[in-house]
Amino acid sequence: MKHLDQNTLYGSVFAIVVSVIWGLSFVAASAVLSTLTPILLATIRFIIASLVFIPIIVWELKHGRVVKLRDLMELALLGLLSVSVYFWLQYTGIKYAGAGISALLVVGLIPILTGVASFFVLKETYAHQQLLGTALGLLGVALITVPGLLLNRVDWLFYLGVLCLLLNAICWALYSTLSRRLMNRTRRPLMNAACVTVFGTIALIPMSLTSEWSSVASLRPEQWLSILYLSLVCSCGAYFLWNLSLSRMEAMKAAVWQYLEIPVAFMGEALIFNIMPSPTVLIGATAIIVGALLTNWVKKA
Numbered sequence: 001m002k003h004l005d006q007n008t009l010y011g012s013v014f015a016i017v018v019s020v021i022w023g024l025s026f027v028a029a030s031a032v033l034s035t036l037t038p039i040l041l042a043t044i045r046f047i048i049a050s051l052v053f054i055p056i057i058v059w060e061l062k063h064g065r066v067v068k069l070r071d072l073m074e075l076a077l078l079g080l081l082s083v084s085v086y087f088w089l090q091y092t093g094i095k096y097a098g099a100g101i102s103a104l105l106v107v108g109l110i111p112i113l114t115g116v117a118s119f120f121v122l123k124e125t126y127a128h129q130q131l132l133g134t135a136l137g138l139l140g141v142a143l144i145t146v147p148g149l150l151l152n153r154v155d156w157l158f159y160l161g162v163l164c165l166l167l168n169a170i171c172w173a174l175y176s177t178l179s180r181r182l183m184n185r186t187r188r189p190l191m192n193a194a195c196v197t198v199f200g201t202i203a204l205i206p207m208s209l210t211s212e213w214s215s216v217a218s219l220r221p222e223q224w225l226s227i228l229y230l231s232l233v234c235s236c237g238a239y240f241l242w243n244l245s246l247s248r249m250e251a252m253k254a255a256v257w258q259y260l261e262i263p264v265a266f267m268g269e270a271l272i273f274n275i276m277p278s279p280t281v282l283i284g285a286t287a288i289i290v291g292a293l294l295t296n297w298v299k300k301a
Contacts, residue, residue, distance in 0.1 A: 023264025038091030083200020097161030140287030
């Protein structure tokens with residue numbers, strides 16, 4: 001009987017924890033988007049996160065751990081892909097297409113697109129069992145979200161949201177693939193996460209000038225708690241853990257665990273808003289977990 005090697009085991013644990021954190025982020029973001037615009041929420045979230053990460057960068061530099069120019073340019077690109085552009089697109093998609101469709105297009109497409117990007121960029125293998133696991137996970141996502149699509153009214157803003165979410169999935173797939181390549185070269189997950197966050201925040205600030213910053217004064221205390229969760233737990237803790245996961249396992253395998261964000265998001269809704277999942281949701285969640293396990297327990301030739 002074959003078992004996971006230690007790196008894959010730890011990488012899987014990190015990826016699962018990240019998926020739980022990010023699954024709950026859908027609930028937290030929904031609570032704030034009723035008051036703030038998508039770009040303003042993203043900007044405030046990552047300004048707070050940057051305040052945590054900047055001292056880490058200063059500490060690293062003071063100890064002589066300088067970042068090479070080539071790595072610095074790549075980190076700036078990763079900041080655009082995973083922070084500024086990514087969350088602008090995702091929050092816009094959630095606003096216009098709804099949380100269910102957002103979950104389907106973002107969480108469902110990211111592992112598939114990451115696998116394709118990893119195959120071409122990193123030359124990672126894409127075995128038949130991985131393909132089956134990905135398809136099963138996508139089927140689970142569809143079982144959870146498609147019934148909601150059939151009941152919703154569709155207009156041109158919906159299609160705008162869908163387009164944003166498709167581009168959003170492409171951004172994350174490219175980020176995960178390029179981040180793994182950089183991680184293999186630098187082996188500095190905390191410094192990489194810090195630089196990516198700060199670079200992404202720098203790009204967000206001028207983008208946020210199109211929004212009314214005065215709306216921040218209308219935020220309720222519970223909305224500020226949601227923002228702090230998004231900033232400190234999701235952006236700081238989870239991004240670091242995600243980089244750790246990518247440093248220990250293939251990008252495709254790590255990305256498939258993101259399917260778990262869907263059942264976590266529904267459980268968060270049930271606990272916080274008393275919205276109970278339907279039997280279809282439970283079946284879909286089972287398919288998602290089985291699909292993730294199939295992909296991670298793939299046998300090497």
